[in-house]
Structure formats: C-alpha cells, structure tokens
Amino acid sequence: MLDAVGAQLVEHGYDGLSVDAVAERSGVHRTTVYRRWRDVGGLLVDVLAEATGDDWRAPDTGTLAGDLVAVNREVHAALTGDPPVTLALIAASFRSRPAADALRTFWADRYDRCAVIVRRAVDRGELPARTDARRLLVAVTAPLYHELVLLRSDAGPELAERAALDAVAAARAGAFLE
Amino acid sequence: MLDAVGAQLVEHGYDGLSVDAVAERSGVHRTTVYRRWRDVGGLLVDVLAEATGDDWRAPDTGTLAGDLVAVNREVHAALTGDPPVTLALIAASFRSRPAADALRTFWADRYDRCAVIVRRAVDRGELPARTDARRLLVAVTAPLYHELVLLRSDAGPELAERAALDAVAAARAGAFLE
Structure with a gap:
C-alpha cells in the first residue's frame, strides 16, 4: 500500500498522487484508503514513517565523528536513493502543505533523536557542554541537502564524511555554542 | 517584462508560468517574447540575472567574518523576500529542467564570485592556504537554505550571522582543507 504511494509519487510526481490512484495501484478499496488516510497528506506522513522506521535510533559508534559520519551516510543514501522517494517527497512539499508539514515533522523528529549524539559527546568530554545540538546537526547535514x-x-x-568531519572540527573549536 | 515573470510565478506558481501568460501580463506581443526568450527556461534565466545584477560582486569588508556575514545576509534576504521570488524559483526547479539549470548556473556563478573572499582571507593570513573555497562557502550558506x-x-x-561565524570558526580550526 505505502509502496504504491512511493511508486506513484516517483513515477508521476505530486500531480499523479491521489487517493484514487493509490487505491487503484495497490488494489485496496478506495473507501478503505479514505477511511484510514483521509488525504494525500496522511499517506505521505505514513510513507515517511514507514520508509525510515519508527524505531529508528541515532547511531552509537563510540565517537562523535563516527556517529555523525554514520548519520550523514544515511542522509546521503536517502538523497541519492533509487527510486528517488525522498527527492519526490521534497518536490511534493513545494506543492502541498500536508506534504511540507509531514516532511517538517519527520525532520524535527530526526534531529530530536540525534541530539543524544551530542549529549554523549559532551559526557565523553569531546564537546563543550553548551554546544547547541540542533545547530551542530544542521551544520553536519545541510551541505548534503544543499x-x-x-x-x-x-x-x-565522500561528501557525507567530509561535511560531518568539518562540523566536528568546528564544534571542537567552539562553534555552535548556545 | 521580467517583473511580469516574477509576479506571475509568485501568484500562480510554475503551472501558471507560460510565455503566453507573461506576454499578456506585460503587454508585450507574444511573438516578441518568443523571439527573445524562446521558452520559460529562458525567461527564468533572465529573471535570476536581473534580480541579482550581472555586476554583483562579493562584499569586501576587510575581514573574513565580515564578508561572510554580509553574503549570508543577502542570502537570508533573498530567501525571506516578499514577494518570494527566490522560493518560487526553487519550487519551479522541481518541475522544470530549464528552471533547475538556470538556478544551478546562477548559484555556481555566485560561489565562483565569492571565492575571492577566501583568497583575500588567505592573503591576510586569516586562513590556511589550502582552504577549499567552495566547501567553506557552502558551509556558510547551507544552513540558511536548509x-x-x-x-x-x-x-x-541572526541565523545568517551565526552560520557564517560558525563556518569561520571551523575554517580557522583547519576544516575545509583540500
């Protein structure tokens, strides 16, 4: 069902994404689809959740650099994936408020879950205690999105690794302090 | 004429952007519009060039931090401008290959023109000689776009300033080395 949403989005873009098209593609009765997801926004929220797993946890490699490189490798894989589901969702976010909200909620949740990486690094003495986790994490991932x-x-x-290590160097030098 | 393109794009999005619509809005005969711009992609290239000025030069404030904060203030202003022409162009880039190419060319040109900021900072002894200008500049601006x-x-x-200063701290600490 959610595979059908992703496939429809990648093949036909946001214009081709309707509850009816998804129902037809998946063979699920449209009344069922409407009852469960109500609209395209609801479908996209679930695609995002499913694509990434609700039990996703930040990597825990033992070092700040290791954790952030691992995060960025996941971001790189998502942005260069084939089929390009993430890029299709980003494109859809410029057409649809529900899609934009779904992506924003997803990213906010991911940055929240990654904050533990920064807390652990502070505990290990790798970073100053007042390091702003969100700013550091955005510095890590933003060059990939850009x-x-x-x-x-x-x-x-290699960009995933470089961007993570550049941000680690910045954090150690005292950037991202609250 | 180019104002008409921007206004049409902001009000009606990429779907409402056609050479015919722009001709009607601007009062210029459609044959003239077609002869000069050929297609929507050509129009967008010219809107970008006009919006930013072909004689644009990187700021020269005397310090690396001053220059990069100034660059980022321009990026922030463009991304929060009203009417949101830049955001409309970015949205259009997900629908139209010519729009995507126009934006990419524009950004490549801007990063090239900003490389002198890094060269001057190296000459002043503010940065290591092997600093990769593009990587530093992307680290400066990417958090704003993200x-x-x-x-x-x-x-x-304040994000414009903070992102620039975070990247300066990183560069001084030896990040962005080739």
Missing part, C-alpha cells in the same frame, strides 16, 4: 537537492551536484558519499 | 527552504523554520537574520 549540494544534492538544490545545487544538484553529483557529490559522492 | 532551515528556510526545507525545514521551513522562521529563522531570523
């Missing part, structure tokens, strides 16, 4: 989504460069996975 | 375009937060102009 290069791959907006600048549409073909940056390979 | 927060304002994708995460859709209402980050104020």
